[in-house]
Amino acid sequence: MVDYDLLSKGISSNRRQGKIESVVYTLKRIEKVGIAPLDLVDETSVKLMRKQFRSMATSLQVEKAIDLMEILAGLGFKIKELVDPFDVVKSCVDISNPQLAIRYAYLLPHTEILLCRIIHGFGKKGDMVSVMTAYEACKQILDTPNMYICRTMVDVCGLCGDYVKSRYIYEA
Structure with missing residues (x-):
């Protein structure tokens, strides 16, 4: 038995603390157990994730951001909503990758x-x-x-x- 409220609060707490990597890996593990990760993410959470991914995508952390977005895409998240695609491309061009x-x-x-x-x-x-x-x-x-x-x-x-x-x- 999984307590959805407790799980959702834990994920929200990590998101608020800026631990986006922890959130993504938790969502990935949750999906393996048969729980739909999208059910645990509300609009407020997506806004927080969007802010964190935008700051990562326009910095030297763009590779980590893309790694995490690949995982989220596999879980059914709409990646285009998280960051402006042209910002990510610009960052990749800037670092020549x-x-x-x-x-x-x-x-x-x-x-x-x-x-x-x-x-x-x-x-x-x-x-x-x-x-x-x-x-x-x-x-x-x-x-x-x-x-x-x-x-x-x-x-x-x-x-x-x-x-x-x-x-x-x-x-x-």
Whole structure:
């Protein structure tokens, strides 16, 4: 027997104290026992989580934030409601981590739009290696060529001064 009220109060207490990592791991364990984690989280709790995730996502803790969001996504939480996706992408670009940005993009329903933003962010920074990493991720998730991604790639190749690569991408 599990006392839902006591469990909910414990989770709320941890959230108020800023122990978001503890909250997420508790929700994960609760789900394994057969209790729906979403039933224990009210709107006030989501607001607190949103505030904590936003501060993590715009700091050097972005990797920890994405790790926790991956767990929450597996539990049925709507990740887009927790943070502004473009803030997370900007943080990943700032720390030059395309794999982290791609992991985050896969958590959201409109992955290809976010991948365009990732490509453009690394292109503005002049990081063609990261651009190509994100582009390869795009090719893996899409069955057919996407004109927005191709156009973004051509624009980014121009930003980086690699006009030959833009022609190769356009012809592919």
